[in-house]
Amino acid sequence: MKKLLSFALALVLCLGLTIPASADNQPGDTTIKDAKGNTYTLSKPILYTISKEQIAGLSFAEDYVYYTFTGEELQDPKESLIHQATAVYAVPEGTVIKVPDDVVETTQSGSTKTSTTTTIRLEPNIVGLNKSGNGYVVVEEYFTYFEGVDDGYYQLSTQDAGYENTFYVMSCLESSSSTSEDINTGSGAEGGSIPDTIDTIAFFVPTATDLQSTFPGGSSTSKPATPATPKPPVTPTAPTTGKPAFTDVADSAYYAEPVKWAVEKNITGGTTATTFSPNQTCSTAQILTFLWRSKGSPEPTSKTNPYTDVKESAYYYKAALWAKENEVLPRPFKPELKGDAPCTRGMAMLYIWKAAGSYAAEKKGSFADVPSKSIYAPSVDWAVETGITGGTTATTFSPDATCTRAQIVTFLYRAFK
Incomplete structure (x- = not known):
């Protein structure tokens, strides 16, 4: 589990749901429900909610997002995934999200038993929020690929995301597979379907002191949290010589x-x-x-x-x-x-x-x-x-x-x- 959470550190900052931020999910809550009522459990309470009006009021850098990394094809800031989120929640660094377990419905007709398994999965994108003068500006958006995520646990980390003050915008997808089995013989067939998007929600992980209890354009909706210590960008350390003895590099690792x-x-x-x-x-x-x-x-x-x-x-x-x-x-x-x-x-x-x-x-x-x-x-x-x-x-x-x-x-x- 520790290894799983470590790999998942960057993935959980994003989630796809539909309940408006002003509805049931409030500061201090540790659970969130999507449009279909699936419950997502947070390891740390919500700090505060962020309205769509506050998101719309953010400044966007001219080339905040691009289709190619050369910056030659720019995307309209109005098309940012942030604007697709129906709810945005600020949560502490290191918050772990537990996705609902599979939902299984079984029906029996004559000698045939049919089981339908519905699986919830998350697909995240990351958006960075940088300090610019007296305000904040959205500087870049890009798709993030995560490996090693399993068992429905995701942990939010600005360090793994590569940004401080990070939005994790996540689509919540639902896919189903059906299995029909003859009760007498045990034989059966399986089927499946293309995942549908339930909704899109964003989690915001602030590291700046002034973003711990409020967001630009809004007022504090919860007690101020203990300010997180901003993490400086990681730079290559001075090269060393000799055989490395790193505790996080197993001899059997591919790298x-x-x-x-x-x-x-x-x-x-x-x-x-x-x-x-x-x-x-x-x-x-x-x-x-x-x-x-x-x-x-x-x-x-x-x-x-x-x-x-x-x-x-x-x-x-x-x-x-x-x-x-x-x-x-x-x-x-x-x-x-x-x-x-x-x-x-x-x-x-x-x-x-x-x-x-x-x-x-x-x-x-x-x-x-x-x-x-x-x-x-x-x-x-x-x-x-x-x-x-x-x-x-x-x-x-x-x-x-x-x-x-x-x-x-x-x-x-x-x-x-």
């Missing part, structure tokens, strides 16, 4: 050898002296830094900083300049690098492919979610052909799924070892 290789090659170190944090989301700045180090940390030729959001004191400053000079980053180059944005599978393959020489694959891929004209299609084909990674299913690659530190060092290990 054990890649982690050892990455440390020995000075590509990255642990997040502490004894931990590597393999399941922590890897940012754009981190993968560019890892790539730069895998190439020997070459000095950039140009000393001109092309990025408005990258300071010379940033740990990834030289890596960013190197990436631009060597066209590791796709054109056209934007004035912002957005180094703290989570790195996706599509981004990772594109960056690694370009750093490796942009070789063409002999065979074109056929993933349903990787259009042949997409910017990362050639890199995905190359990565699959060379064994760097495969699809998440037989027909999908999940290019928008975010990558963990373990996944990134594994990709680099397979590409450059």
Whole structure:
């Protein structure tokens, strides 16, 4: 269970339900019901509710959301998933949500028994809320892929989400399967259906002190909570040498050898002296830094900083300049690098492919979610052909799924070892 909750840390911040925030679910409650009456149990009480009017009053960055990670195709802020939520609840960091158990209805007719199992599952998206002047602005939205979630437990964590002050917007899906069985023979047949969306709800996990008991445009609806200590962004630690002895990297883990290789090659170190944090989301700045180090940390030729959001004191400053000079980053180059944005599978393959020489694959891929004209299609084909990674299913690659530190060092290990 501990392992399950750890993997699920990022998933639970989002949930899909339909009860309005002003209805039955109030501050202090530890249960929430969806439109069909399914009950979701929270490990910590709701801090306060957020109205649709408050959501509508938020400022949105011009490129807060995009279809491609290059920022070339922008989406209208009015189409943000936040606006689709019928209820938004602020909950403390680390809140665990328990999804209802399967609902089974059995009917018996003559010699046939029919069982229908209804399964509830959640599909989350993440939206970040950043401080901007005296207010807050929605800066980015992206689909998040979660692994290792089981038994209906999900834990909300801004750290795993890659943002402080995070909305987890979640669709609540319902799917059913039927089994008909002959009582006398025990033989039967099974059937199924495509999941339906019950509703969409959002959980907000605040880390800023001024968001612990109220939301912009509203008033406090509960007693002020103990302010959470904001978590600073995780940056690659100074590389170390020798065999890593990380307590969270089992010898049997698929990434054990890649982690050892990455440390020995000075590509990255642990997040502490004894931990590597393999399941922590890897940012754009981190993968560019890892790539730069895998190439020997070459000095950039140009000393001109092309990025408005990258300071010379940033740990990834030289890596960013190197990436631009060597066209590791796709054109056209934007004035912002957005180094703290989570790195996706599509981004990772594109960056690694370009750093490796942009070789063409002999065979074109056929993933349903990787259009042949997409910017990362050639890199995905190359990565699959060379064994760097495969699809998440037989027909999908999940290019928008975010990558963990373990996944990134594994990709680099397979590409450059």
